[in-house]
Amino acid sequence: MSQIHPSGPGALRLFFPQWQGAAGPQTHQLLPGVNAHDSQLSYHLGPALLGLMSPDHDGPTAYVPVSTDTADEALTTVNGIYAREAVLRQLTEALRILEDAAPDSVVTFGGECSVSVAPFSYLANRYGDDLAVLWIDAHPDTGVPGQSYTGFRSMALATLAGEGDAGIISELPALVPPLKILQVGLRHWDDEGIAVKERLGIQSVGITDTAEDSRKVLDWVEASGATRLAVHIDLDVLDSRDFSNSTGRQSDGMRVSDLVALVGDLSAAAEIVGLSLTEHLPLELMRLSRMLHDLPV
Known part of the structure; x- marks a missing residue:
């Protein structure tokens, strides 16, 4: 029997x-017929669909307010991080929600990978x-x-381990020591983050x-003493034969x-005590959404 508690007074279902x-042309060009900003905003729709498809939840639920402003000034790259102001503001709001709710466990339905930073830091503090x-x-995340990709999702795990933007890290209630982190399913070994992973000593299977x-x-879990x-799950780890509404779309997952x-x-x-589902990209539904906006409905 699973020991995760998706319902009850000690569990929080967090929509983030x-x-x-997520930044860069690989995000913006995912689906012909959907413009760049709509492709980005598909991350905003994904968590809601996960919630609709999941078992009923009788415990507390919370929603992190996330801006949908796609104006250039709202997405300015600062200190090497795309849309840093929005990322930091939403991170601190997520932490406030978690501190107020004080749950024993957290299930997060998220957009891109960086949504795990707040709940995992909260749990590390607890x-x-x-x-x-x-x-x-x-991906290693x-x-x-300062690296070529400026999206904070690629920095999420390093941030949790205390490596990265000092201003963001200072907002976290706790860090996770690299020896308490295991990567599973990693297959993008050409990623710039691999050098940081190896320097920190984060293991992988x-x-x-x-x-x-x-x-x-x-065996790693047992040796960790925890x-x-x-558990963070990026849906791009999945084989495309089973699931294709993510950025992975490869048949070796x-x-x-x-x-x-x-x-x-x-x-x-x-x-x-923590489970995150991230990177659900319902891009076909974004195309349908665009059609609905053009119809007299």
């Missing part, structure tokens, strides 16, 4: 549809060394300001499609059955 952490982080993602790989993850886990089995195994080994 942040999109500003549980200290008893918390470990599993970052299930095709250990970039830092490949695509968990074998019992041996799953065993490596469980009895509580925060993790199968859905393997992901579900791994999370089940993890929940038997430790209590999952």
Whole structure:
């Protein structure tokens, strides 16, 4: 039986549809017929759909207010971070919501990957060394300001580990030591963040499609000494044969059955107190939305 508690007084379901952490032409050109800003705003729609499709939740629910302003001045790159002002403002608001709600566990339906920074930092402050982080993602997310990609999503995990923008890091109630972080499913080894990952000593396990790989993850959890886990799932880790509404769209990813089995195994080994689902990009629905805006409905 899973030890994550998606309902009840100790659990918070957090909707955090942040999109500003995704920057660059690869974000803007995802779907012909959908303009650049609509492609970005698809991150805003994704979390709502996740909530609609999920089991009923009888515990508390909270929504982080996220700006939909796509004006150039609202998206200015500062200190090497695209839309830094919006990212920082929304991060601090998410932390305020979490501090006020004081949940024992948090399920986050998010936009891009950086939405995990606030709930995981909150949980690290609540549980200290008893918390470990599993970052299930095709990308390392250990970039830092000054690299070619300026989206904060690529810096999310490095920020949690205390590497990156000092002003953002100073807002976090706690950091996660690199030795308490495991990356799972990483396959973009040409990413600029790999050098930071290796310098920090963050370990990783490949695509968990074998019992041996799953065993490596469980052995790492046991060796970490943590009895509580925060699990980040970027949907781009999935194989495109199972899911294509993300940025991955490759047929060498993790199968859905393997992901579900791994999370089940993890929940038997430790209590999952944090779970984030990110990078849901319902781009076809954004195309439909554009049509609806052009019809007299």
